[in-house]
Amino acid sequence: MSDQQIEYAAILKRRHRISTCFEWVCRIATGSALLFLAVLLAGVIWQAWGWLDTQFLTGFDSRRPGKAGLLAGLWGTSWLIFFTAIFTVPMGVGAAVYLEEYATDNRFTRLIKLNLSNLAGVPSIVYGMLGVTAFVRMFGMISAADGWTLAVSLGIGTLEIPLPLGRCLLAGSFTLSLLILPVVIIASQEALRAVPPSIRHASYALGATEWQTIRHQVLPAAVPGIATGIILALSRAMGETAPLIVVGAMSYVAFAPGNLDTPMAAVQDPQRVLDAPFDVFTSITIQITNWIEQPKEEFQNLAAAGSLVLLILLVIFNATAIVIRNRAQKKISW
Amino acid sequence: MNSTPTVLTTNAIDQSEVFRVDVTGPRSAAAQGQKPITTARPTVAKQATGEVTHPVKIRTKNVDFFYGDNQVLFDVSLDIPEKSVTAFIGPSGCGKSTFLRMLNRMNDIIDGTRHTGDVLLEGSDVYDSSVDVVLLRKRVGMVFQKSTPFPKSIFDNIAYGPKVAGLRNKAKLNEIVETSLKRAALWDEVKDRLNSSAMALSGGQQQRLCIARTLATDPDVILMDEPASALDPASTARVEDLIFELKKNYTIVIVTHNMQQAARVSQRTAFFFQGVLVETGDTRALFTNPTEKQTEDYITGRFG
Numbered sequence A: 001m002s003d004q005q006i007e008y009a010a011i012l013k014r015r016h017r018i019s020t021c022f023e024w025v026c027r028i029a030t031g032s033a034l035l036f037l038a039v040l041l042a043g044v045i046w047q048a049w050g051w052l053d054t055q056f057l058t059g060f061d062s063r064r065p066g067k068a069g070l071l072a073g074l075w076g077t078s079w080l081i082f083f084t085a086i087f088t089v090p091m092g093v094g095a096a097v098y099l100e101e102y103a104t105d106n107r108f109t110r111l112i113k114l115n116l117s118n119l120a121g122v123p124s125i126v127y128g129m130l131g132v133t134a135f136v137r138m139f140g141m142i143s144a145a146d147g148w149t150l151a152v153s154l155g156i157g158t159l160e161i162p163l164p165l166g167r168c169l170l171a172g173s174f175t176l177s178l179l180i181l182p183v184v185i186i187a188s189q190e191a192l193r194a195v196p197p198s199i200r201h202a203s204y205a206l207g208a209t210e211w212q213t214i215r216h217q218v219l220p221a222a223v224p225g226i227a228t229g230i231i232l233a234l235s236r237a238m239g240e241t242a243p244l245i246v247v248g249a250m251s252y253v254a255f256a257p258g259n260l261d262t263p264m265a266a267v268q269d270p271q272r273v274l275d276a277p278f279d280v281f282t283s284i285t286i287q288i289t290n291w292i293e294q295p296k297e298e299f300q301n302l303a304a305a306g307s308l309v310l311l312i313l314l315v316i317f318n319a320t321a322i323v324i325r326n327r328a329q330k331k332i333s334w
Numbered sequence B: 001m002n003s004t005p006t007v008l009t010t011n012a013i014d015q016s017e018v019f020r021v022d023v024t025g026p027r028s029a030a031a032q033g034q035k036p037i038t039t040a041r042p043t044v045a046k047q048a049t050g051e052v053t054h055p056v057k058i059r060t061k062n063v064d065f066f067y068g069d070n071q072v073l074f075d076v077s078l079d080i081p082e083k084s085v086t087a088f089i090g091p092s093g094c095g096k097s098t099f100l101r102m103l104n105r106m107n108d109i110i111d112g113t114r115h116t117g118d119v120l121l122e123g124s125d126v127y128d129s130s131v132d133v134v135l136l137r138k139r140v141g142m143v144f145q146k147s148t149p150f151p152k153s154i155f156d157n158i159a160y161g162p163k164v165a166g167l168r169n170k171a172k173l174n175e176i177v178e179t180s181l182k183r184a185a186l187w188d189e190v191k192d193r194l195n196s197s198a199m200a201l202s203g204g205q206q207q208r209l210c211i212a213r214t215l216a217t218d219p220d221v222i223l224m225d226e227p228a229s230a231l232d233p234a235s236t237a238r239v240e241d242l243i244f245e246l247k248k249n250y251t252i253v254i255v256t257h258n259m260q261q262a263a264r265v266s267q268r269t270a271f272f273f274q275g276v277l278v279e280t281g282d283t284r285a286l287f288t289n290p291t292e293k294q295t296e297d298y299i300t301g302r303f304g
């Protein structure tokens, strides 16, 4: 062996040692993260033990811990997320498609793109303030004192839209939509950008229009990424508290929005469905916050039980996302 | 100029003739009522650029092309005859693909490009504001350098062009898929798995799929950008056979880095160098007796 080779051999040992060291650093990092998570989960479960029962899931809030339930929050959160999704998905995906597929690269679109990433980092409370101004008060165009109601008669009942919107569920959904729109747009843009340009070119070369190319080639290929982005954003919306407090979610409500407390009621009395968006509301997160603030010890257990429900919902949500993604991905592979 | 490289030029032509016989065999040019390919046709070779035996399908006049401030085509004027094969040759980066994309306006898709000059398809300007690009691209089909099957079934890949054009009739679609695949010499290999993913095909099969897909839109002109660059000799031979077959009905433009291929499949050849159309003419004439020094150097492999 030459001198150089001997030197290499000596260094080789050290190189392997460093490599092993780094592997362990990463293991410890992962391990401690998992440990924290486990402790947290164990703590929540331990506190919630015995409290997460049917009474808790089917009853409304009460001053007495033994009778308090999460039903108002469950309905509130479901409605909120439902409407948030309805507003965010078309707007977010539409904007992303416009920015990626149609817009030419000029100063204006670059400004939009830059601001999107900035908006994604704005604290949620700021969106809450925006929501109050824009939706609850509607910029003061109509003062709350002489507010009026726009009645739209539909086949199944009357849609009564208060103007200004006031502290209603729809205002909450609009606010959450604003909050997650930048995230949805950015995630969708990234998914669209990941579709190889050659696919678009091939489609154009076969005489497809822009819309046909987007509809038949680009969007199907981008669906997994877009769906993941949307579901992650909606999970974030589900866990938000601050903006909802600002737009006036009720900390204590003993009824579901529109008095719609069982799915059957929607069939029996469709008017309640039409009322729900404009009713006052609470959410799971607001109820949890409220319980934590209560002096009685038992309310802490209720808060833990509420957190557990939220966690379970989020897990179900994300699992759905993974299933959707895998289904779509099976059809597409480059 | 004629004396020095004779050996090399002759060499190139020799190979081409050997291949021509091998590949196209029985249905060679003679079978189609043309003169045998080995007979020189000096009259054509001597003709000035633009005067060709077939009517002109595409004519470009003084085309300049820019990517931003970077000019990559300089004053290109070229006539492409109908129902024959025109080959573009030239070193990498000389603008062959760019010029090809001018012909069906695929360059429009790239931001920040511009051009001057005219591209006339059967006498009318394809860049005229009244021209519908969608229709133009259906008439002037394109096969890309890199095969780009859609992540869909084989059937859906072929049926895509007719479908986006508005054809819904299932029986008609089936028929188009079958004839297109047969013409692209892929039918026998895939007829039992039309509904499986096109991504599972081999590279050579994918390339033929892309050719079939273009044929399915029923174009007049087919632009091919190095359609055989990623194929093995057997697949290459099939693609060349195919091109030979297709030229009866279609006007074909093919970009290739393979001199023998250009000599085998094309009737006319255009040599590009650094964005300039250096020389164009009858393929045999250009390969045996190039008028420009640059052409000669390139086809004899002295640079490029």
Ligand SMILES: Nc1ncnc2c1ncn2[C@@H]1O[C@H](COP(=O)(O)OP(=O)(O)OP(=O)(O)O)[C@@H](O)[C@H]1O
Pocket (backbone or CB within 6 Å): B067, B072, B090, B091, B092, B093, B094, B095, B096, B097, B098, B099, B110
């Ligand atoms: N999208 C683009 N943006 C900017 N410049 C480009 C683009 N495409 C090509 N060019 C430039 O234009 C010139 C010609 O490119 P082109 O692809 O037409 O060459 P080519 O003759 O097809 O080369 P090859 O034989 O390697 O495929 C090159 O200098 C290249 O760098």
Ligand SMILES: [Mg+2]
Pocket (backbone or CB within 6 Å): B096, B097, B098, B145, B225
């Ligand atoms: Mg090229």
